Amino acid sequence: xxxxxxxxxxxxxxxxxxxxxxxxxxxxxxxxxxxxxxxxxxxxxxxxxxxxxxxxxxxxxxxxxxxxxxxxxxxxxxxxxxxxxxxxxxxxxxxxxxxxxxxxxxxxxxxxxxxxxxxxxxxxxxxxxxxxxxxxxxxxxxxxxxxxxxxxxxxxxxxxxxxxxxxxxxxxxxxxxxxxxxxxxxxxxxxxxxxxxxxxxxxxxxxxxxxxxxxxxxxxxxxxxxxxxxxxxxxxxxxxxxxxxxxxxxxxxxxxxxxxxxxxxxxxxxxxxxxxxxxxxxxxxxxxxxxxxxxxxxxxxxxxxxxxxxxxxxxxxxxxxxxxxxxxxxxxxxx
Amino acid sequence: xxxxxxxxxxxxxxxxxxxxxxxxxxxxxxxxxxxxxxxxxxxxxxxxxxxxxxxxxxxxxxxxxxxxxxxxxxxxxxxxxxxxxxxxxxxxxxxxxxxxxxxxxxxxxxxxxxxxxxxxxxxxxxxxxxxxxxxxxxxxxxxxxxxxxxxxxxxxxxxxxxxxxxxxxxxxxxxxxxxxxxxxxxxxxxxxxxxxxxxxxxxxxxxxxxxxxxxxxxxxxxxxxxxxxxxxxxxxxxxxxxxxxxxxxxxxxxxxxxxxxxxxxxxxxxxxxxxxxxxxxxxxxxxxxxxxxx
Numbered sequence: 001x002x003x004x005x006x007x008x009x010x011x012x013x014x015x016x017x018x019x020x021x022x023x024x025x026x027x028x029x030x031x032x033x034x035x036x037x038x039x040x041x042x043x044x045x046x047x048x049x050x051x052x053x054x055x056x057x058x059x060x061x062x063x064x065x066x067x068x069x070x071x072x073x074x075x076x077x078x079x080x081x082x083x084x085x086x087x088x089x090x091x092x093x094x095x096x097x098x099x100x101x102x103x104x105x106x107x108x109x110x111x112x113x114x115x116x117x118x119x120x121x122x123x124x125x126x127x128x129x130x131x132x133x134x135x136x137x138x139x140x141x142x143x144x145x146x147x148x149x150x151x152x153x154x155x156x157x158x159x160x161x162x163x164x165x166x167x168x169x170x171x172x173x174x175x176x177x178x179x180x181x182x183x184x185x186x187x188x189x190x191x192x193x194x195x196x197x198x199x200x201x202x203x204x205x206x207x208x209x210x211x212x213x214x215x216x217x218x219x220x221x222x223x224x225x226x227x228x229x230x231x232x233x234x235x236x237x238x239x240x241x242x243x244x245x246x247x248x249x250x251x252x253x254x255x256x257x258x259x260x261x262x263x264x265x266x267x268x269x270x271x272x273x274x275x276x277x278x279x280x281x282x283x284x285x286x287x288x289x290x291x292x293x294x295x296x297x298x299x300x301x302x303x304x305x306x307x308x309x310x311x312x313x314x315x316x317x318x319x320x321x322x323x324x325x326x327x328x329x330x331x332x333x334x335x
Numbered sequence: 336x337x338x339x340x341x342x343x344x345x346x347x348x349x350x351x352x353x354x355x356x357x358x359x360x361x362x363x364x365x366x367x368x369x370x371x372x373x374x375x376x377x378x379x380x381x382x383x384x385x386x387x388x389x390x391x392x393x394x395x396x397x398x399x400x401x402x403x404x405x406x407x408x409x410x411x412x413x414x415x416x417x418x419x420x421x422x423x424x425x426x427x428x429x430x431x432x433x434x435x436x437x438x439x440x441x442x443x444x445x446x447x448x449x450x451x452x453x454x455x456x457x458x459x460x461x462x463x464x465x466x467x468x469x470x471x472x473x474x475x476x477x478x479x480x481x482x483x484x485x486x487x488x489x490x491x492x493x494x495x496x497x498x499x500x501x502x503x504x505x506x507x508x509x510x511x512x513x514x515x516x517x518x519x520x521x522x523x524x525x526x527x528x529x530x531x532x533x534x535x536x537x538x539x540x541x542x543x544x545x546x547x548x549x550x551x552x553x554x555x556x557x558x559x560x561x562x563x564x565x566x567x568x569x570x571x572x573x574x575x576x577x578x579x580x581x582x583x584x585x586x587x588x589x590x591x592x593x594x595x596x597x598x599x600x601x602x603x604x605x606x607x608x609x610x611x612x613x614x615x616x617x618x619x620x621x622x623x624x625x626x627x628x629x
Contacts, residue, residue: 066436114619121370121435122622125574129614132567136607258563261372261443268440298455304447311441312429 025186032178037171041246042290044178046283047185048242053267053278054192055235060264061272062196063228064208065119069127070263072111072134073233075255076104077240079138082151082250093156093180093245100241101234107134108233109226116225119211128257135255150251153244181242188235189279195231196275204228236263262289265307271317280319337477342596344476348485350592351492355547356565357572358499358584359540365579366516366536368435369427372442375566376449377415377541381548382557383457385411389464389553404467408549415545416538423537428530446563454559467553488550495546496585502539503581512536516579571614577627586625 028047032040052074059065077100084090084099111130118126138145145151155173158180195201207214207221215221244250253259262285269288270281288306292299314321360374371377388407426445430438471483503509514522515532523529547565548557572591576583591610598606617624 060436066439068439114615117619118622121439121578122618124439125370125570126615126618128567129570129574129611129618133608133611133615136611137605140604140607256563257567258446261446264440264443298451300447301451301455304444304449304451307444307447308426308441311437311444312426315433315437 032175037174044181046286050279050282051188052236052239053282055232057278059232063204067127068124069131071259072131073104073236074240076107077237078244078250081244085153104237112229138252271320274319277319337479346592346596347489350588352547352551354588355543357569359543361573361584363540369438373445375562378544378548379562381415381545382552384414385549386462386464386552386557411549412545416542419541420538461556461558463556464553574614575617577624580626583626
């Protein structure tokens with residue numbers, strides 16, 4: 001369940017994480033030097049969506065709760081940035097992040113408090129209904145939110161202006177912003193790794209596997225679920241904050257429930273029983289969707305077929321399937 | 336006073352359509368324990384097929400009398416039921432033993448597929464069938480002009496509610512349906528062909544959704560995205576009324592329609608938000624809905 005392989009757990013998971021993660025991080029850091037700015041842009045989108053997927057998977061994969069309303073927290077982050085840029089004239093990315101995190105924390109704390117009273121299908125429907133409250137407000141209160149036209153967001157200043165990209169145009173902004181996103185992404189991955197391997201993370205998994213037993217062990221099931229919901233929402237909110245400057249515009253579409261469906265989709269694509277699943281899923285999904293949209297008007301059908309095939313044939317996702325393949329090729333590896 | 340009468344009629348019109356969608360959704364959940372995210376798209380499919388059939392019939396000029404056009408509506412709904420009869424054994428049956436998350440996901444995939452199939456077949460422009468509305472007179476109600484077609488829709492909604500109730504509670508198949516819904520394994524042990532019950536239940540649910548689309552399309556036209564919009568409203572209905580309850584679907588549809596009509600009149604900005612809030616509050620206070628048992 002930990003990393004890429006299904007073989008027995010090694011004695012030092014941290015060491016193996018380093019062995020896999022460091023080369024990948026170095027590779028990701030080198031991307032702007034050999035890829036063009038469009039590819040870099042797509043990868044930045046992918047990393048951002050992967051952050052949302054990581055947060056979402058703390059609920060689905062580790063706590064066993066399927067939320068169909070994570071668009072709410074993504075949208076909260078995105079609209080927080082748009083309001084600050086438009087109404088307060090703030091241009092600092094760091095301020096965006098702080099306020100976006102705070103606001104998505106508040107929204108997910110409130111929504112989570114309500115939603116964790118239920119599990120299974122009712123949890124899903126309740127998260128969906130609450131996220132649609134925000135969507136309808138964003139759509140209808142057009143004098144604040146711009147309605148379906150959305151709000152424009154100018155490019156922010158990074159690190160209080162220390163990273164200047166003026167004069168370099170879009171390509172320079174992208175390469176700087178890519179590194180900005182990459183650093184936050186690495187931080188997010190490390191923090192999430194620590195969370196799921198902490199006693200708290202183990203408690204969540206115990207609750208997922210057997211709620212009654214966990215309760216009898218003295219775990220306060222609802223409180224744990226609530227905190228997991230909160231962390232999950234904040235991660236998704238951060239993804240929303242980072243997403244807006246790249247997109248330049250925020251519209252109610254990112255609050256509408258099919259967007260929640262996309263977050264579920266990418267997590268399943270990568271594999272929700274793995275730590276790395278949503279990361280792989282987020283990046284693959286971004287490229288898959290971009291190329292599908294570019295190639296055909298009927299990209300939704302492609303995504304739909306992929307999703308149905310995944311559920312029917314490959315329920316463990318890309319990472320799970322790879323792990324099974326590796327496990328079959330090198331059985332009983334002496335770890 | 337006149338305005339009030341018209342608004343009540345509008346609410347009833349809207350409730351009829353919502354009831355048809357939500358009753359199908361509720362029936363499928365009640366029997367098979369599946370929340371079908373593609374249900375709204377099946378409603379849209381019914382709207383498109385019916386509008387297309389009506390368009391063909393008028394273009395064919397085969398005695399374009401309104402009565403014949405009305406017969407095309409159940410045909411459109413039947414076509415949707417057929418689609419449902421194909422979907423259940425191929426896509427849903429392999430998933431009954433698996434976690435319900437997968438069922439939700441597969442129906443979400445189906446939603447994406449159906450939306451694009453409709454875009455592919457009928458294009459991005461709205462498909463209208465307003466000839467049917469024009470074929471019926473405009474009547475005076477308390478001095479206000481009102482299309483008679485809307486009254487027909489209200490009638491169809493009422494008949495559908497009665498018909499479905501009679502079907503579930505007064506026929507032999509209804510007994511089988513309820514038995515399967517209560518205990519699938521026991522029903523199977525008693526010799527019921529559960530697979531057949533599932534196909535029929537799913538097809539009937541799809542028929543209801545398709546009929547909802549068929550009766551709404553003459554007055555509103557079929558557009559892309561109508562299914563996605565309808566689904567969340569149907570969710571609100573079944574959450575308020577109780578998932579799996581027919582009575583709940585009826586009462587829920589009435590509540591949602593009247594709140595929505597009042598909302599459009601008095602607080603248009605938060606009209607939708609109020610509906611979702613109602614659903615959220617009901618789930619909090621009474622998780623099984625007003626009439627739910629599960």
